[in-house]
Amino acid sequence: MTRTRRGLVAAVTSLALTGAAAGAAVAGDDDVLRRGSCTGSTDWKMKAGPDDGRIEVEAEIDSNRVGQTWRWVLRHDGAVVARGKSRTKGPSGSFEVERRTADHKGTDSFRFKAKHQGSGERCVGRVRL
Incomplete structure (x- = not known):
């Protein structure tokens, strides 16, 4: 050579x-990442991982369309830990929600639901850590 x-x-x-x-x-290394499709052409992604004795959870909605309004709710072991309304931003046409929650004993279960206000498209993401 x-x-x-x-x-x-x-x-x-x-x-x-x-x-x-x-x-x-x-x-x-300890993060859990999940991806999926919504009821239309939008995709979702969720990630959860340990963060200084707590759990950091990230959820992303990617519709590839800027300016869409979505209502969303994040649940941890069935309890609502956050809810809100977000607008997709450029250049990717997505938005992200990040929260840090308590680390419960055993397996922690997170569910992120989002609904597009214009079309009614729905997204449901789940991740367990």
Whole structure:
């Protein structure tokens, strides 16, 4: 193998390892990530993970349309921990909800429901940690 080829292989390997490390920093080893589709063309994503003795929960609605209004509710073990109304923003046409909750004993169950105010499209995401 020539010196140039060895250098190229080393550079590509280094970039690949750097990319893998960056991805691991975004989602921790203990995080649980779930994705799914809504009743229309919208997608949802939920992530939950430990955070300093609490649980950080993130939910995202991605409709690829800017300016849509969605009503949403986040439940933890059946109890409402947050609710609100959000508008999708550019450039991706999405919105995200982040909350930190208590870490209950045993398995924690989260459910995020969202409804588009214009079309009535519904999204339901669940994650257990």
